[in-house]
Amino acid sequence: MTTTPPGTDTSGHTVAPEPALEVTGLDVHYGRGRRRHHALRGVSLSVAPGETVGVIGETGSGKSTLARAALGLVRASAGSVTVGGEDVTAYGNRRWRALRRRGVVQYVFQDPLRSLDPDLTIEDSLIEPLLIQGTGRKEAAPLARSFLDRVRLSEDLLGRLPGELSGGQRQRVAVARALITEPRLVILDEPVSALDSANRVQVLEILKELGAAGVALVLISHDLGSVAGTADRIAVLHRGELVETGAARDVINEPRHAYTRLLVGSAPTLRTAPASRAEREALRALLDA
Numbered sequence: 201m202t203t204t205p206p207g208t209d210t211s212g213h214t215v216a217p218e219p220a221l222e223v224t225g226l227d228v229h230y231g232r233g234r235r236r237h238h239a240l241r242g243v244s245l246s247v248a249p250g251e252t253v254g255v256i257g258e259t260g261s262g263k264s265t266l267a268r269a270a271l272g273l274v275r276a277s278a279g280s281v282t283v284g285g286e287d288v289t290a291y292g293n294r295r296w297r298a299l300r301r302r303g304v305v306q307y308v309f310q311d312p313l314r315s316l317d318p319d320l321t322i323e324d325s326l327i328e329p330l331l332i333q334g335t336g337r338k339e340a341a342p343l344a345r346s347f348l349d350r351v352r353l354s355e356d357l358l359g360r361l362p363g364e365l366s367g368g369q370r371q372r373v374a375v376a377r378a379l380i381t382e383p384r385l386v387i388l389d390e391p392v393s394a395l396d397s398a399n400r401v402q403v404l405e406i407l408k409e410l411g412a413a414g415v416a417l418v419l420i421s422h423d424l425g426s427v428a429g430t431a432d433r434i435a436v437l438h439r440g441e442l443v444e445t446g447a448a449r450d451v452i453n454e455p456r457h458a459y460t461r462l463l464v465g466s467a468p469t470l471r472t473a474p475a476s477r478a479e480r481e482a483l484r485a486l487l488d489a
């Protein structure tokens with residue numbers, strides 16, 4: 201029997217690795233009948249291994265819905281989702297739970313108190329995903345220490361409860377917990393929105409290191425400025441549709457869609473000159489027309 205080296209086909213040609221996440225023509229609805237509401241329309245997005253993609257949009261644009269669909273927490277009414285090359289579109293709750301449990305895809309939410317059990321010590325929170333996978337407590341404990349170190353937290357925190365940490369420390373624990381199963385894909389929904397600027401910078405630096413280490417990240421935010429320095433590519437969601445996707449530099453320096461121009465012009469932390477109030481109002485009028 202012949203074996204094929206990874207990244208090559210049977211003729212020895214290099215083949216592109218499977219995307220960590222691929223969403224194609226995704227539609228998601230909420231509600232039924234007259235209350236049926238289209239949250240995502242025809243969204244297509246591919247995230248390569250090790251790539252960081254920022255998904256930007258204002259409140260209600262569908263960012264969290266996209267994250268939930270990629271985690272199997274809401275069903276698509278059309279389109280497909282693949283995770284690491286595995287078509288998961290038709291998976292039921294049981295198979296999704298198994299996939300999340302295998303640690304192939306992990307997630308971090310805005311409020312770390314939602315990701316961390318308030319009654320578990322930091323050590324128990326960190327090792328829980330490993331115990332679920334069948335790793336013994338003895339092997340898991342040193343991993344908890346090393347992942348805490350990776351997010352630049354002291355092991356003195358291991359015995360504390362989440363309520364005994366600062367918000368920034370909690371969010372870093374949530375990131376460490378999401379990483380401990382060595383996922384290929386991590387989806388982070390507004391991971392820095394609740395943090396002060398010093399913690400925000402630290403968490404974004406940690407995420408940048410992860411991207412460099414080969415973990416694919418989907419970084420969801422309403423704030424273009426906070427992901428601009430971290431994302432390789434930016435995807436802009438407006439009213440459930442992806443209106444622009446491109447290299448972060450291009451989207452920021454040469455935004456094509458009026459909504460992206462509005463976002464760029466409204467981000468005071470970007471080096472590009474913020475648009476004047478009149479310019480922003482003109483763009484808003486164009487979008488509402």
Ligand SMILES: Nc1ncnc2c1ncn2[C@@H]1O[C@H](COP(=O)(O)OP(=O)(O)OP(=O)(O)O)[C@@H](O)[C@H]1O
Pocket residue numbers: 230231237239257258259260261262263264265266422
């Ligand atoms: N469970 C639900 N049932 C009905 N409608 C929902 C539900 N969740 C979200 N929606 C609606 O779907 C649309 C997209 O919501 P979503 O939470 O994805 O937006 P978002 O961009 O993440 O917003 P935010 O930045 O405020 O979190 C909104 O109009 C929202 O009201």
